[in-house]
Amino acid sequence: MKLIALLAAPALCLSIPLLASDGLGDQDPAKQKPGYDDTPMLPGQPWRVHDRNRPQPPKVKAPSKYGGAPSDALVLFDGTDLSQWRNGKGEAAQWTVADGTMTVNATGSIRTKEVFGDCQLHVEWATPEAASGNSQGMGNSGVFLMDLYEIQVLDSHDNVSYADGSAGSIYGQCPPDANASRAPGEWQTYDIAFTAPRYEDGKEVNPARVTVFHNGVLVHNNRVILGPTTHRNLPPVGDYSAKRPIQLQDHGNPVRYRNIWVRSSN
Numbered sequence: 001m002k003l004i005a006l007l008a009a010p011a012l013c014l015s016i017p018l019l020a021s022d023g024l025g026d027q028d029p030a031k032q033k034p035g036y037d038d039t040p041m042l043p044g045q046p047w048r049v050h051d052r053n054r055p056q057p058p059k060v061k062a063p064s065k066y067g068g069a070p071s072d073a074l075v076l077f078d079g080t081d082l083s084q085w086r087n088g089k090g091e092a093a094q095w096t097v098a099d100g101t102m103t104v105n106a107t108g109s110i111r112t113k114e115v116f117g118d119c120q121l122h123v124e125w126a127t128p129e130a131a132s133g134n135s136q137g138m139g140n141s142g143v144f145l146m147d148l149y150e151i152q153v154l155d156s157h158d159n160v161s162y163a164d165g166s167a168g169s170i171y172g173q174c175p176p177d178a179n180a181s182r183a184p185g186e187w188q189t190y191d192i193a194f195t196a197p198r199y200e201d202g203k204e205v206n207p208a209r210v211t212v213f214h215n216g217v218l219v220h221n222n223r224v225i226l227g228p229t230t231h232r233n234l235p236p237v238g239d240y241s242a243k244r245p246i247q248l249q250d251h252g253n254p255v256r257y258r259n260i261w262v263r264s265s266n
Contacts, residue, residue, distance in 0.1 A: 067122060067189060069261040076112060076246070077102060077260040085110040085248075101126075101256045104141060109250045111147060112262075115243040117196035120263040121145070122189070126256045127155040129185025133253075135161040139184065141255040142171060142229075144247035145194045148240060149208055150229040153255060156181040168214040171229050176212070176219030187258070188215055197225075199241040208240075 035052030047054045061071035069075050076084045079100030085093035093110040096103040127139025139155030149170070156167035156179055163169070168176035168190075182188050191213040198206040208225040211218070227235025248257060 180217035
């Protein structure tokens with residue numbers, strides 16, 4: 001409420017019930033749940049405004065530094081092994097692990113053992129320092145949400161490709177709002193909040209959406225994903241309600257990855 005409104009109607013402030021007199025009688029307020037049980041119901045929710053019985057959010061220990069995994073995250077790669085990953089045949093992933101990183105090595109794309117829907121994902125990646133090629137041939141890889149929806153990994157620092165194939169793009173659908181790419185060889189970050197599509201009777205009622213920060217720069221804000229990633233074509237229509245793994249793409253370029261973690265929200 002604006003300050004001017006408070007000054008104009010002081011009685012309104014005085015009429016707000018205090019916890020001690022909120023229908024508690026002679027009970028000790030210190031022993032009661034804070035909140036109210038006589039306020040209006042929130043639209044579309046089973047809770048009242050300031051509902052005393054509404055569950056508290058779970059406590060999570062925040063990371064001590066940017067990029068660290070919070071206490072409720074599943075660490076997908078900590079720099080030591082690929083135990084959380086499988087190849088396309090469901091066998092142990094064979095990317096090269098050294099010096100705290102894993103590197104694409106032409107053994108195929110890899111997928112997480114676990115499956116996910118709605119999630120928060122942190123990925124750090126670096127394209128080859130010795131840049132070569134052009135367009136889609138420079139540092140090409142990708143982060144696939146639900147094994148379907150690609151956030152493009154590419155050397156876009158000083159390399160021009162089609163806009164919806166640049167680093168940070170929803171591949172083939174939407175370019176990032178900004179090119180936040182660092183130079184080849186430098187570590188970059190994706191922080192992704194993903195909402196899976198919703199279906200009723202096999203028909204999509206809410207599309208997938210994604211928010212992406214590239215190196216701390218917001219490049220997609222709750223943006224609609226039209227459908228599964230394709231090349232030179234429109235996304236196919238289907239029922240994609242089932243949870244699926246996260247995929248890291250092997251596109252033939254020795255892209256490195258490190259510090260990958262995920263928080264699942266459903």
